[in-house]
Amino acid sequence: MAFTQQNLDAIxxxxATGTLSVEYNGKRVTYRSMSDLMRARDVIKADLEKQKPNSTPRSSVAIYERF
Known part of the structure; x- marks a missing residue:
């Protein structure tokens, strides 16, 4: 499942408010504990990171030595 920024914002x-229920896209989810809520946040963040195009520039360095 691909999460959205809206999902992360809701979580x-x-x-931040200490609420265990989250609603987005017309669905309501109630978590058992704040720990579960924070784990869900981490899963969503990881998924959003995977969705980003690879924007990290890559470079290589070659070292030549004469013998």
Whole structure:
């Protein structure tokens, strides 16, 4: 499942307010604990990172030695 920034925002808002229920896209999810909520946040963040195009520039360095 691909998560959205809206999902992450809803989770982070719930964490900030101490609420265990999150609603987005017309669905409501109630987590058992703040720990579960924070684990869900971490899963969503990881998924969003995977969705980003690889924007890290890569470079190589070659070292030549004369003998």
């Amino acid at each position: 982070e808002n719930a964490i």
